[in-house]
Amino acid sequence: MVAPVTLIIADASLETIPKSIVGHKSVVRHAQRIGKKPSEMLLDRSYHHSAMVSGRLADAWKRGRPDIVHFALAEAFSTPLYLRNKLDVCLYTINNKLILTSSDLRIPKSYFRFEGLMMKLFKDGSIRSELDNKLLFELLNDVSFGYLLKNIIQSHKSIGFSSLGVASTAQEIVSKYVNPSMENRCAIIIGGFPKGHFSENVLKYLDILYSIGELPLEAHVVVARVLYECEKLLLFEQ
Amino acid sequence: MVAPVTLIIADASLETIPKSIVGHKSVVRHAQRIGKKPSEMLLDRSYHHSAMVSGRLADAWKRGRPDIVHFALAEAFSTPLYLRNKLDVCLYTINNKLILTSSDLRIPKSYFRFEGLMMKLFKDGSIRSELDNKLLFELLNDVSFGYLLKNIIQSHKSIGFSSLGVASTAQEIVSKYVNPSMENRCAIIIGGFPKGHFSENVLKYLDILYSIGELPLEAHVVVARVLYECEKLLLFEQ
Numbered sequence: 001m002v003a004p005v006t007l008i009i010a011d012a013s014l015e016t017i018p019k020s021i022v023g024h025k026s027v028v029r030h031a032q033r034i035g036k037k038p039s040e041m042l043l044d045r046s047y048h049h050s051a052m053v054s055g056r057l058a059d060a061w062k063r064g065r066p067d068i069v070h071f072a073l074a075e076a077f078s079t080p081l082y083l084r085n086k087l088d089v090c091l092y093t094i095n096n097k098l099i100l101t102s103s104d105l106r107i108p109k110s111y112f113r114f115e116g117l118m119m120k121l122f123k124d125g126s127i128r129s130e131l132d133n134k135l136l137f138e139l140l141n142d143v144s145f146g147y148l149l150k151n152i153i154q155s156h157k158s159i160g161f162s163s164l165g166v167a168s169t170a171q172e173i174v175s176k177y178v179n180p181s182m183e184n185r186c187a188i189i190i191g192g193f194p195k196g197h198f199s200e201n202v203l204k205y206l207d208i209l210y211s212i213g214e215l216p217l218e219a220h221v222v223v224a225r226v227l228y229e230c231e232k233l234l235l236f237e238q
Numbered sequence: 239m240v241a242p243v244t245l246i247i248a249d250a251s252l253e254t255i256p257k258s259i260v261g262h263k264s265v266v267r268h269a270q271r272i273g274k275k276p277s278e279m280l281l282d283r284s285y286h287h288s289a290m291v292s293g294r295l296a297d298a299w300k301r302g303r304p305d306i307v308h309f310a311l312a313e314a315f316s317t318p319l320y321l322r323n324k325l326d327v328c329l330y331t332i333n334n335k336l337i338l339t340s341s342d343l344r345i346p347k348s349y350f351r352f353e354g355l356m357m358k359l360f361k362d363g364s365i366r367s368e369l370d371n372k373l374l375f376e377l378l379n380d381v382s383f384g385y386l387l388k389n390i391i392q393s394h395k396s397i398g399f400s401s402l403g404v405a406s407t408a409q410e411i412v413s414k415y416v417n418p419s420m421e422n423r424c425a426i427i428i429g430g431f432p433k434g435h436f437s438e439n440v441l442k443y444l445d446i447l448y449s450i451g452e453l454p455l456e457a458h459v460v461v462a463r464v465l466y467e468c469e470k471l472l473l474f475e476q
Contacts, residue, residue, distance in 0.1 A: 046350050046351055065347075074309065075462070078456045079459065080455070110282075110349075112285075213318060217316070224463070
């Protein structure tokens with residue numbers, strides 16, 4: 001971690017097909033069509049809705065939305081804040097897997113390519129640059145959200161965004177907590193799932209929860225707004 | 239058009255496979271795999287790069303990026319500005335086709351579903367709601383960009399965003415030109431292509447061109463920032 005701000009996409013709806021539905025006929029058919037093993041594919045409601053329903057997956061309404069994670073990540077990686085090394089980004093999935101990302105990363109806008117990348121990450125546990133072998137993505141199991149905040153990010157404050165939070169604006173929140181000092185690092189936690197709220201696994205480690213809209217906002221919109229305000233503070237005002 | 243602000247994604251990199259490469263073996267193979275006619279598929283560099291290169295498509299570097307258009311549209315349709323009917327959205331493609339969209343529209347985050355929707359639009363010329371037959375998308379040929387601005391949108395000012403423009407900030411530009419009056423409607427024009435600049439077909443109708451970043455920004459980032467500033471002005475301050 002190298003930056004004064006870390007974005008965590010939490011409860012990220014990104015996983016491979018769970019064991020319990022790996023043999024469902026729609027899953028097997030989809031795997032055959034794209035030439036992959038069923039267990040290596042990403043769970044995706046666009047393709048696996050019927051398997052998710054008939055397999056009675058727990059918390060199914062929160063799962064199978066890699067497209068939401070893709071949008072949120074692409075939003076973050078496209079900001080000058082990230083491109084100027086003022087932002088670290090990581091994912092904490094609904095299955096409590098941690099995905100760390102390097103600086104200077106571009107992720108593909110094409111969903112087809114993003115999907116391929118994530119399948120490779122879940123299979124191999126890491127992705128390295130073909131050019132210089134630099135570690136680009138790393139997947140870690142069994143890291144608690146609290147450990148991530150305290151020991152990996154070493155954040156001073158953890159600020160969650162949720163429609164259940166205290167009403168405020170991105171501008172006010174950022175001006176209150178974000179600053180260029182590496183001593184007072186700030187973790188910004190935004191949910192990477194379609195509906196509902198943070199899991200207890202995440203929620204119990206947050207210092208404060210804010211809401212920045214009258215309407216519920218999609219993850220990528222919150223990412224765009226909060227990072228833009230961080231950028232105004234950390235880049236424009238220097 | 240019902241709103242004080244219209245967003246136009248211009249020179250949008252969205253089209254079906256051009257006739258000149260419709261018989262290319264990689265295109266035919268891809269069409270077979272997804273069970274579509276080659277001529278009905280969207281041109282997509284992720285799949286058709288070799289056909290685009292060997293077919294020597296004109297302006298190939300600007301074409302075949304429906305993913306960029308998808309991100310920019312999803313960004314706009316997710317904003318409270320749009321959800322509160324303060325924003326109209328349309329696309330003007332690199333082949334000078336105009337796509338009008340209705341209010342109250344949600345487009346799928348899943349690229350697979352978005353692709354299906356756009357293929358249907360190019361094939362049928364329009365998409366209506368299955369629920370109440372309301373016109374959701376309409377594709378028009380042979381409408382000049384000037385006619386769009388003057389006669390369809392009836393905008394008072396047309397403001398383009400480009401790295402070639404005058405340096406400013408989204409906040410300054412919006413506070414200068416955007417206001418709630420329907421008499422002084424403003425068109426915001428953002429490029430929906432991966433590299434390069436607006437075509438002459440678009441450029442000649444713009445009143446002014448602004449740049450809002452030291453680094454070149456991707457379309458969806460510009461959309462997010464400009465609409466967020468519009469929202470602060472048109473929603474928060476009322």
